[in-house]
Amino acid sequence: MPDKPDLAALVGSRICHDLISPIGAIGNGVELMLMEGAAKGPEMALITESVGHANARIRFFRVAFGVYSAEQRIGRSEVVSVISDITHGGRVQIVWDSPADLSRRDVKLVFLLILCLESALPYGGRVEIERNDVRWLLRASAAKVKIEPTLWERLINPAAMGEVGPAHVQFLLVPDEIARQHRRLTTELTDTEIRLSF
Numbered sequence: 001m002p003d004k005p006d007l008a009a010l011v012g013s014r015i016c017h018d019l020i021s022p023i024g025a026i027g028n029g030v031e032l033m034l035m036e037g038a039a040k041g042p043e044m045a046l047i048t049e050s051v052g053h054a055n056a057r058i059r060f061f062r063v064a065f066g067v068y069s070a071e072q073r074i075g076r077s078e079v080v081s082v083i084s085d086i087t088h089g090g091r092v093q094i095v096w097d098s099p100a101d102l103s104r105r106d107v108k109l110v111f112l113l114i115l116c117l118e119s120a121l122p123y124g125g126r127v128e129i130e131r132n133d134v135r136w137l138l139r140a141s142a143a144k145v146k147i148e149p150t151l152w153e154r155l156i157n158p159a160a161m162g163e164v165g166p167a168h169v170q171f172l173l174v175p176d177e178i179a180r181q182h183r184r185l186t187t188e189l190t191d192t193e194i195r196l197s198f
Contacts, residue, residue, distance in 0.1 A: 006180070008173060012065025020058050027051045049089075056085030063104070064111035064170070072104035079107055091124030098131040106136065109177050113138055113196055115170040116155070120145050120194060138196040147189055155187060 030048050034040065059082045063074070076098055083094050094114065110129060117127050117140040125142030150162030151171045158175040178185050178198065188195040 006067065009065060009067040012061065013067045016058050016062040016066060020055070020062070023051065023055050023058060027055060052085070056082065056088070060086050060111060063108055064115060065173075066108070068104040068108055070105070074102050074104045074107050076100045076102060092118055092121050092127060094127045094129065096129050098129070102131075105181060109174070109181065109198065110136060110138065112170045112174050112177060116174065117194060117196075119151070119168060120147055122146055135197050140194045141192060143192065145190070145192055145194060147194070152187060152189060155185060
């Protein structure tokens with residue numbers, strides 16, 4: 001019997017696919033306007049920055065929420081480029097250390113976990129991601145980490161009670177992805193640090 005389709009991933013892929021082309025076209029249009037000597041004031045800088053940020057988020061969401069095949073790969077350079085673009089000018093710094101060639105399904109899970117970690121770093125912080133010989137290790141640190149216990153409980157106990165809003169949908173998706181990949185997630189939470197591994 002075939003596996004049940006991942007409906008959330010199919011919807012995510014469809015939305016990202018439909019948005020990435022028009023966002024890219026807007027970016028290209030802004031570049032052409034600048035080349036032709038259009039006003040280079042704060043308004044144009046704001047548009048340029050906003051388009052770049054939207055494009056970076058769509059690229060990130062395409063991996064985090066999209067569909068993948070079991071054999072699909074993604075290069076470390078592409079991952080680092082996406083990470084660099086989404087953190088540009090932000091409060092959270094992400095350091096990525098991994099082999100050059102990666103499984104797309106691994107990166108999907110790591111990206112979902114990055115979204116979980118971001119929610120715990122509202123005032124900024126540092127996220128370090130490492131792939132050793134057998135496991136992925138993620139470590140988030142800040143002067144003060146904001147942990148909502150019911151959300152983090154869901155990562156290891158999907159049946160945990162509590163309402164989850166749209167900004168925290170990743171906490172619902174991670175357990176499904178962990179189960180789909182036949183893996184086990186471990187979590188360590190303190191006031192200044194979160195460690196995750198799978």
